[in-house]
Amino acid sequence: MVSTSLPGGTWTLGDLPVTRFGYGAMQLAGPWVMGPPADRGGALAVLRAAVELGITHIDTSEAYGPHVTNQLIREALHPYPDSLNIVTKVGANRDQQGGWPPARDPESLRRSVHENLETLGLDVLDLVNLRLGDAAGAQPGSVAEAFETLVGLQQQGLIRHLGVSNATPEQVAEAQAIAPIVCVQNMYNLAHRQDDELIDALAEQGIAYVPFFPLGGFSPLQSSVLSTVAARLEAAPMSVALAWLLRRSPNILLIPGTSSTTHLRENIAGAALPLSDDDLAELDKIGR
Numbered sequence: 391m392v393s394t395s396l397p398g399g400t401w402t403l404g405d406l407p408v409t410r411f412g413y414g415a416m417q418l419a420g421p422w423v424m425g426p427p428a429d430r431g432g433a434l435a436v437l438r439a440a441v442e443l444g445i446t447h448i449d450t451s452e453a454y455g456p457h458v459t460n461q462l463i464r465e466a467l468h469p470y471p472d473s474l475n476i477v478t479k480v481g482a483n484r485d486q487q488g489g490w491p492p493a494r495d496p497e498s499l500r501r502s503v504h505e506n507l508e509t510l511g512l513d514v515l516d517l518v519n520l521r522l523g524d525a526a527g528a529q530p531g532s533v534a535e536a537f538e539t540l541v542g543l544q545q546q547g548l549i550r551h552l553g554v555s556n557a558t559p560e561q562v563a564e565a566q567a568i569a570p571i572v573c574v575q576n577m578y579n580l581a582h583r584q585d586d587e588l589i590d591a592l593a594e595q596g597i598a599y600v601p602f603f604p605l606g607g608f609s610p611l612q613s614s615v616l617s618t619v620a621a622r623l624e625a626a627p628m629s630v631a632l633a634w635l636l637r638r639s640p641n642i643l644l645i646p647g648t649s650s651t652t653h654l655r656e657n658i659a660g661a662a663l664p665l666s667d668d669d670l671a672e673l674d675k676i677g678r
């Protein structure tokens with residue numbers, strides 16, 4: 391068991407203790423997640439600050455940059471503290487236009503797992519999410535061949551735990567029928583509540599739900615209700631959005647992204663914002 395002063399406390403991903411307040415590294419790459427960051431020193435400083443502030447869960451992917459965020463994580467933090475868990479994902483490549491073409495055939499998945507091991511400087515990946523769907527979101531279709539490929543790599547000892555991302559509830563169930571998963575990473579925030587039922591079902595099973603774009607991603611969350619509640623609490627809307635997620639369900643883990651140490655600190659402080667039942671009821675209306 392780990393103790394933390396970070397908001398939300400801790401969660402156990404499989405057998406990995408993590409702080410519920412984590413960090414998403416995607417925004418450390420260049421514009422639209424392509425190429426190197428404009429401020430490499432600043433990017434390294436954000437990663438080091440995250441760990442110094444007690445965060446033990448960093449989310450990344452070989453596709454970010456590509457290679458860029460994994461290389462930054464290694465440069466900033468290797469050799470990694472025992473307490474740090476790095477979660478990566480496979481299943482998409484990058485093309486010249488910055489698109490995210492699927493790469494879920496067995497050969498691409500094997501290659502991607504080995505690339506993640508190499509760029510992160512690890513012998514075993516803590517947790518690998520199979521990224522499904524496309525840039526428009528989750529799409530129906532069988533996950534069996536791709537997920538079985540990752541299970542094979544897990545059985546070889548290259549992966550500790552598995553999860554799925556950008557997945558429909560049916561795909562989550564299909565993966566679970568093949569092998570245990572410890573998390574689902576889908577798009578979800580105050581304004582995008584399509585996974586409400588899935589979150590509750592996963593909570594009952596002790597499986598984490600990790601919302602990506604918790605602050606709206608490339609288009610910051612905007613809502614007049616959110617602005618009103620934030621003004622009443624004399625807080626930033628982003629703080630309210632993070633605090634709401636932590637209150638929404640105990641199995642929700644935060645991985646807000648930022649390329650700024652100042653924003654990282656603001657987000658940690660903001661996620662601790664107390665929300666009353668009236669605040670929650672008002673916020674609950676936004677995405678319903």
Ligand SMILES: NC(=O)c1ccc[n+]([C@@H]2O[C@H](COP(=O)([O-])OP(=O)(O)OC[C@H]3O[C@@H](n4cnc5c(N)ncnc54)[C@H](OP(=O)(O)O)[C@@H]3O)[C@@H](O)[C@H]2O)c1
Nearest residue numbers: 414415416449555602603604605606607646647648649653
């Ligand atoms: N599984 C998937 O398919 C998938 C897809 C997308 C993302 N992800 C993961 O989810 C993580 C989170 O998503 P995200 O980073 O794209 O979106 P996000 O966390 O919703 O928002 C990040 C954006 O918010 C800004 N921001 C953060 N804190 C702020 C603050 N206090 N004040 C003002 N602006 C602030 C950041 O800009 P600054 O840099 O200026 O702070 C950045 O532009 C990613 O890092 C990635 O690991 C997964």
